[in-house]
Amino acid sequence: MNILFLGFSVTAEDNGYFKYIDIPNAKIEKVALGGVQPHHLAYLVGSILEKNNYDIVIFEIATAGFRSFLSEQMYLFSLVYVLRVALSKGITPILLDIPRADLDIKNDWVFAINSKVSRLFDILRFNISDVVDDISPYLRDGIHTNESGARFVGKYFSDAFNRLDYRVNPGFLNPIFNVIDNVSLDLIIPLESGLDVIEFSRSGYSAVYSKLEGNTRKIKIQLSGLFGHGVSYLLGPDTGVLKINDASKSINVTCRDEFSYYTRAGYNYFKDRELQGDVFIETLDIVPNVTLKKGFGSNERPVNYVGGLLVSSVSYNEIVRISKELIGLL
Structure with a gap:
């Protein structure tokens, strides 16, 4: 099983959560684009996913600092596009949402959209805020994990993923995807x-x-x-x-x-x-x-x-x- 972690600066860190990912019998890679935002990723995801025969891609894209300048509509467009690209290639997409210290998660529109999209498209979503009320002690700068945070996120994801049946539901091409059928x-x-x-x-x-x-x-x-x-x-x-x-x-x-x-x-x-x-x-x-x-x-x-x-x-x-x-x- 080939698994790709595709994310931004939190995934990029050498001593971040990726260091602690432990999934037996899997080839695990990461592609991390520090400083990049979801609407940029939409233009790059096709070429990234073409490079290897991936079975699963984990998107860590909710932590980046785009909330102040990217509209909810444009974020949703970008998210739906990258999910459609993965599904069209037969790759199972999974969302990994890691909160920031400066967010009120209960009222955050990014986490709300990810939650709705996850349910609507039957796509797995691992939300760290479901198991941690206050993320602050796990972050060194309010955004990126410290050592204990990296270990916690990596272990949480690994344990939760390893409890899944490996025949992970790949999600499906919901009719909503028809809205962007003509977009490349x-x-x-x-x-x-x-x-x-x-x-x-x-x-x-x-x-x-x-x-x-x-x-x-x-x-x-x-x-x-x-x-x-x-x-x-x-x-x-x-x-x-x-x-x-x-x-x-x-x-x-x-x-x-x-x-x-x-x-x-x-x-x-x-x-x-x-x-x-x-x-x-x-x-x-x-x-x-x-x-x-x-x-x-x-x-x-x-x-x-x-x-x-x-x-x-x-x-x-x-x-x-x-x-x-x-x-x-x-």
């Missing part, structure tokens, strides 16, 4: 010849990035009827600013933040701005005015790394319409 989300990478590319890997996630510096300062991606909703790139101490434009609009994306003392994958979602046709991505000679949490950023000419564009078969307005319809069906 993906990551399109640059295909120009002669690009200087690097492979970047962190916490189980691996992708190829095109390096923009020197003579290669601009690349083109042809969308051919698709809609560009975001961009994938690397953040680090030497990265800078990207200019992304099509025939009618231009978007600047800063590829450095206060945590860029180490290199990690980043994503910028354009929200109500979308790109079409020929899209150009260019590195600019702008050094971001950012103070790092540790160390110092480079003041030299920036080097940027582009993973590709987050694209959809439908427009942003159509995604919004579908998102609202899904909320009405819960």
